[in-house]
Amino acid sequence: MVLAQLGESISQAIHEMSNATIVDEKVLNDCLNEIARALLQADVQFKLVRDMVSNVKKKVNLNNLAAGLNKRKIIEKAIVNELCEMLDTGKPFFTPQKGKTNVVMFVGLQGSGKTTTCTKYAYYHQKKGWRPALVCADTFRAGAFDQLKQNATKAKIPYYGSHLESDPVKIAVEGVERFKKENHDLIIVDTSGRHKQEAALFEEMRQVFEATKPDLVIFVMDSSIGQAAFDQAQAFKQSVSVGAVVVTKMDGHAKGGGALIVAATKSPVIFIGTGEHMDQFEVFDAKQFILRLLGKGDLSGLLDKIEAVDMDQQAELLQQLYHKENITFGLYQYILKMGYQVCNVTSHLPFLLGKSKELAPEGQEKEILAKNKRYIIMMDSMTNEELNCSNPKLINGSRIMRIARGAGCPVGEVMEMLKKYKDIANELSVRLRNMKKQNPRRSDGMGAMLNWMKQLGSSKDMMGIFGGRNK
Numbered sequence: 001m002v003l004a005q006l007g008e009s010i011s012q013a014i015h016e017m018s019n020a021t022i023v024d025e026k027v028l029n030d031c032l033n034e035i036a037r038a039l040l041q042a043d044v045q046f047k048l049v050r051d052m053v054s055n056v057k058k059k060v061n062l063n064n065l066a067a068g069l070n071k072r073k074i075i076e077k078a079i080v081n082e083l084c085e086m087l088d089t090g091k092p093f094f095t096p097q098k099g100k101t102n103v104v105m106f107v108g109l110q111g112s113g114k115t116t117t118c119t120k121y122a123y124y125h126q127k128k129g130w131r132p133a134l135v136c137a138d139t140f141r142a143g144a145f146d147q148l149k150q151n152a153t154k155a156k157i158p159y160y161g162s163h164l165e166s167d168p169v170k171i172a173v174e175g176v177e178r179f180k181k182e183n184h185d186l187i188i189v190d191t192s193g194r195h196k197q198e199a200a201l202f203e204e205m206r207q208v209f210e211a212t213k214p215d216l217v218i219f220v221m222d223s224s225i226g227q228a229a230f231d232q233a234q235a236f237k238q239s240v241s242v243g244a245v246v247v248t249k250m251d252g253h254a255k256g257g258g259a260l261i262v263a264a265t266k267s268p269v270i271f272i273g274t275g276e277h278m279d280q281f282e283v284f285d286a287k288q289f290i291l292r293l294l295g296k297g298d299l300s301g302l303l304d305k306i307e308a309v310d311m312d313q314q315a316e317l318l319q320q321l322y323h324k325e326n327i328t329f330g331l332y333q334y335i336l337k338m339g340y341q342v343c344n345v346t347s348h349l350p351f352l353l354g355k356s357k358e359l360a361p362e363g364q365e366k367e368i369l370a371k372n373k374r375y376i377i378m379m380d381s382m383t384n385e386e387l388n389c390s391n392p393k394l395i396n397g398s399r400i401m402r403i404a405r406g407a408g409c410p411v412g413e414v415m416e417m418l419k420k421y422k423d424i425a426n427e428l429s430v431r432l433r434n435m436k437k438q439n440p441r442r443s444d445g446m447g448a449m450l451n452w453m454k455q456l457g458s459s460k461d462m463m464g465i466f467g468g469r470n471k
């Protein structure tokens with residue numbers, strides 16, 4: 001079962017439970033059985049599934065729920081929480097520190113996506129202002145060095161390797177030494193893979209490990225291998241001290257269970273690969289992953305907070321969005337991403353943002369999409385501090401230059417994006433406030449707003465909304 005199908009099956013089971021006239025033990029069991037079946041079909045380990053089902057049952061004791069409580073919501077929340085719990089493998093014991101020398105070694109089987117992931121990891125950090133460098137210690141596969149060289153050149157990342165030297169340890173040590181001298185703060189060592197877990201691979205890995213003393217070992221795992229993932233992850237973990245995991249090929253026909261299986265090994269998943277391209281690489285967050293899997297999207301936990309509190313507090317939280325200073329660059333990027341991933345033009349948003357044609361003039365959709373994509377890439381090059389702020393003035397000259405360098409675009413385009421962001425934040429807060437004025441009855445206003453926010457998270461039609469206005 002592919003990832004999208006897994007999400008659909010779980011959502012469907014929750015939906016059917018929500019539609020039942022009376023939510024009793026049988027309805028709850030049917031819902032959980034359906035979810036368990038979907039997870040098992042996606043190759044998730046039996047033990048994980050069994051624990052998840054029994055935990056939900058323990059937490060939702062239907063007999064003890066006070067009358068008046070919304071059982072459906074409670075069950076749904078318990079299911080989502082358990083799924084998140086199942087995937088939450090904690091934080092890696094080491095996180096590279098900017099400005100210091102960090103050596104990170106990548107290990108994994110042949111074809112798992114190691115070399116590609118090394119470059120993606122370097123590229124991701126380079127855009128955030130790091131000085132990464134790549135060392136190819138894969139002397140087993142002919143062509144590995146050329147592949148790394150090609151990727152590194154494309155991303156303008158320094159690399160080290162050799163076509164002639166056959167000793168991976170020697171290359172790894174030379175490369176690490178050289179880049180340490182050149183003051184690179186993130187030195188990434190790509191190692192050889194083998195078709196299966198064999199003694200020679202582990203021995204070589206151990207030698208490279210001993211010689212380079214990496215701060216962090218990242219295990220790269222192909223998500224499409226199903227149940228075998230568990231044994232594989234365990235074997236690598238036992239051989240070198242794996243500190244973090246990257247799960248690749250989560251796009252396409254990957255078995256949905258891949259990321260969930262690796263959870264059983266309790267090695268923290270830090271990134272997922274979602275395609276062959278350099279920027280198809282995402283920070284892994286268990287909660288966001290599950291919410292997206294279930295088609296719920298996520299506005300940085302805001303929705304969650306809103307649903308968890310009473311009406312008065314809801315009003316207070318939503319109030320936040322009326323103020324443009326709460327619309328951060330991170331939120332702007334999220335909204336653009338939602339719009340970029342999908343294509344049709346709005347049908348449900350005109351009520352909030354005015355006539356859609358006014359905002360997305362006909363014939364300009366392609367241009368707007370391309371521009372929005374460039375803006376997203378620019379914001380990928382922002383630091384967390386920048387993404388969490390809503391003051392374009394913080395993005396001074398040197399920051400603008402760094403972002404432009406990271407995104408590979410002219411400085412002028414970054415300035416254009418900053419202006420666009422400012423306009424959109426203004427516009428959005430004004431429109432939200434107007435909507436509130438026009439519809440002062442709290443329940444209606446809140447309902448419309450909550451709906452809108454839910455749609456933002458899972459909508460298939462955000463395309464033209466934030467890019468189409470000709471200013």
Ligand SMILES: Nc1nc2c(ncn2[C@@H]2O[C@H](COP(=O)(O)OP(=O)(O)OP(=O)(O)O)[C@@H](O)[C@H]2O)c(=O)[nH]1
Binds near residue numbers: 110111191192193
């Ligand atoms: N669709 C998809 N393909 C990926 C992803 N990551 C890597 N690939 C592809 O998987 C194939 C193998 O990737 P490599 O990076 O060469 O794998 P490797 O683990 O370095 O292989 P060895 O060097 O032989 O050990 C390539 O065709 C990559 O483009 C991903 O997230 N999604």
